[in-house]
Amino acid sequence: MSDVIEGAVAALAEKLGDGFDGSAKFVIKDEGAIMVDSSGVRAGDEDADVTMTASTETFQAIMDGEMNPTSAFMSGQLAIDGDMGAAMRLGSALG
Secondary structure (H helix, E strand, C coil): CCHHHHHHHHHHHHHHCCCCCCCEEEEECCCEEEEEECCEEEECCCCCCEEEEECHHHHHHHHCCCCCHHHHHHCCCEEEEECHHHHHHHHHHHC
């Protein structure tokens, strides 16, 4: 597992605590994928209700609170495929 994915798993776990109602996958370009569901946060590339794809820089900016997930989506820096409601719930939990 890459250092970026390892750090992202830790950052998401800290922000989300007990997990997420639904399933989501974060794909960090050129690094890998992270799964978020009711079991918590882990490295993985499974089917999910929603898949969000971003560069390492965009993902880090969202985690650091420097970029709003909605703004990232609207500016084309965050791609979302699947359940937009799940994406919005997750964005609220992160933001």
